[in-house]
Amino acid sequence: MIISFTEENYIKAIYSLASKSATQDVSTNEISNYFNNKAASVTDMLIRLADKKLINYQKYKGVTLSAKGQKLAIKIVRKHRLWEVFLLEKLNFKWDEVHDIAEQLEHIHSDELIDRLDKFLGEPKFDPHGDPIPNSNGQINSIKAKPLVTFTKKGNYILMGVCEHSKEFLQHLTLIGLKIGDVIKVEDINSFDNLYKVKINNKHTLFFSSKVASNILVESKK
């Protein structure tokens, strides 16, 4: 069965929206917001995806991925994240540059290619943004890290990933001298405006806005 570029993007979007939202079902409007297209176009595509048994679709009730759709979504995510690692590690792109190119590369069809790429890269477990890379069986390590805002205690944390993936946000983090693996020592949390006073790698001190604190994923350091 041939699955188009566009269909793959819908499947990936449904996967991503489902994982982010509380409810299981993804609505037509959520999808059209995601793509900045019209709800009517989405309905059109949902019917096609349902015909191909990639989703479970009931009029007016939203959609879930079928087992087949789930498998496909994870495969695309695996490809996307492995290509991002390739671009960063081998071609020396920056972490804010890899996503757009990976959006194209994730649609290359070849199981052999992706498994060889995986080996070539040393079977990495995380992509440049800290997101876990599914293995070839489709298993993903769920991520334990949580947004820094959810922690209210002073102490040492390690930057494990980001929630927000935009170029702007990633460039901002780079600008303030923050990268994955850095040790973030929370020295103070202002009770009025929730500003975090932190020290990075025991070197430079700075302040995290709540925008930053809510979009970086950390684990507390043992």
Next chain:
Amino acid sequence: MIISFTEENYIKAIYSLASKSATQDVSTNEISNYFNNKAASVTDMLIRLADKKLINYQKYKGVTLSAKGQKLAIKIVRKHRLWEVFLLEKLNFKWDEVHDIAEQLEHIHSDELIDRLDKFLGEPKFDPHGDPIPNSNGQINSIKAKPLVTFTKKGNYILMGVCEHSKEFLQHLTLIGLKIGDVIKVEDINSFDNLYKVKINNKHTLFFSSKVASNILVESKK
């Protein structure tokens, strides 16, 4: 200007057909044979490509690439061949496996990507089939090697490339123990059936059919 996957494939086909045929102009039928589609579909596309100033098209007269089309074709060829080198050198694919995947990868849009890939691979001058890789300015070294059949003298030759790129032909060469760079010593050319008696790398002796002899490109060894 957005150029589709399909349009890129037409441009590449016209480039390839023009370089192979004696006449400059490429005919509608040549293109439809190449793609195994209908002449009417080709005409349709030629009109679109002419609208985009990628080709010079006159009804019933065939087409040539415009300067813009030429530049695009060479860029796609560059990408194709660099990805083939990547697949062979870095991911250990065989030379008969790389083409199909490169057919997909050649359509990834990113100048930065292709230039970094080029550097990563050490700026290779030839692809796994001996075809020259255009540089980032679009310059290509024309290939000096000629099909073995064009040589009628005994002596030592070096295998520089292949004319025929099919999986079957490449696998056949591998099977008879022939790869690029090998020294082919022509010991005899049968005057009746034109069979070439050759010794490979001064080791094993075998016979080349005219099918093989006409599809391998060699240079005489100094």
Next chain:
DNA sequence: AAAAATATTTAGGGTAGTCTAAATTTTATC
């Protein structure tokens, strides 16, 4: 529980790229 607001689907239409069948132009043959 009716009315209003929102979400979703249906209807009809557009472009890209393909097809078949018919019309037209070019080339080959006598």
Next chain:
DNA sequence: GATAAAATTTAGACTACCCTAAATATTTTT
């Protein structure tokens, strides 16, 4: 140079994917 054959284009239609406008279903508000 007329006629036949081959090449090419035109006409009309189909699918994928998108749109707008209208219809319908669901949810929220009163």
